[in-house]
Amino acid sequence: MHSDKERDMARSLLPSRWRGAAAAKARARRATRRQVAALMASLEVDPDAWDDLHGAHDDSDLEVRAVVWRRRSADKVNPFIRWATQTTRALPKGARLHHLRGVLPKGLIGSHARSHLERLPAFDVRPRPTWRRVSRLLERGHLANVLREALEVPGGHALVNEVLSRHALVDARHEPISRGAVRLLHGVHDVLPLLEALEAPALRPQRYLLDALCRALWRAHFELEQTRQALPSPVVVPPWRDFEFVRG
Numbered sequence: 001m002h003s004d005k006e007r008d009m010a011r012s013l014l015p016s017r018w019r020g021a022a023a024a025k026a027r028a029r030r031a032t033r034r035q036v037a038a039l040m041a042s043l044e045v046d047p048d049a050w051d052d053l054h055g056a057h058d059d060s061d062l063e064v065r066a067v068v069w070r071r072r073s074a075d076k077v078n079p080f081i082r083w084a085t086q087t088t089r090a091l092p093k094g095a096r097l098h099h100l101r102g103v104l105p106k107g108l109i110g111s112h113a114r115s116h117l118e119r120l121p122a123f124d125v126r127p128r129p130t131w132r133r134v135s136r137l138l139e140r141g142h143l144a145n146v147l148r149e150a151l152e153v154p155g156g157h158a159l160v161n162e163v164l165s166r167h168a169l170v171d172a173r174h175e176p177i178s179r180g181a182v183r184l185l186h187g188v189h190d191v192l193p194l195l196e197a198l199e200a201p202a203l204r205p206q207r208y209l210l211d212a213l214c215r216a217l218w219r220a221h222f223e224l225e226q227t228r229q230a231l232p233s234p235v236v237v238p239p240w241r242d243f244e245f246v247r248g
Contacts, residue, residue: 077116085122096123137211140195146214147191153222160185163213168234169205177237179205208237 088096097114104110117123150156161184169177183197183206198207212235213227220226 080113080116081120084117088123093123137207138214143195143210143214144191146217147185147194147210148188149222150214150217151185151188151191153224155224156222157185157187159224159227160210160213163209163231164206167209167213167231169209169237170234172236172238174234174236176234177205182206205237209235 084096084100088099091099097117100114100117101110104113147160150160164184165182169179171177181202183194183203185191185194195210197203198210212232216227216230216232220230
């Protein structure tokens, strides 16, 4: 191995393929300076306008950061990443960056090179983001309260059962869904048993119907005619529950 291999690999990242980075950074800073200078000049004419001015405290950090990220994305990183991965593959993940810190050049060149590795799976020991499955449907307690209030409205009970038994259902591709077995609401005493029953996979489409109905009832303040107009037609039933981005 060449005695200067580590330094050569670190220096191979520079210069960036985006040759206009320095000029873009200068333009961003110059534009902000001009904006602030213009505001200050206007205050000399009318000092009382201070409270109505926006941008007097602006700086170019946001624009410069965007330039930096664009320049970094243009670095020639693939050969360096392959070399770093191959060199440290026998080491525990938590020791790989520490090892490279010792062999790469000190100062800005080595620090810049390591920064391209920190978030890669082969070097990052921090917990990775994961996906977990969560329901986007209304919480059961809220559904129960809406249903109980709907039962107190004349015609509310009939509307609930009409929707559960007849309202159109489609899948995510807007293909009609056959609801199969139908579970109706038998009265206020049956609110919680109904919600429990609709958790069964065979009755899941009705759970989405009930969710859409309760949302419409709530938005329409339990006015039944407005509820009919607000109710989506047909109701879309997703193929699975939505996913949420969480830290693992």
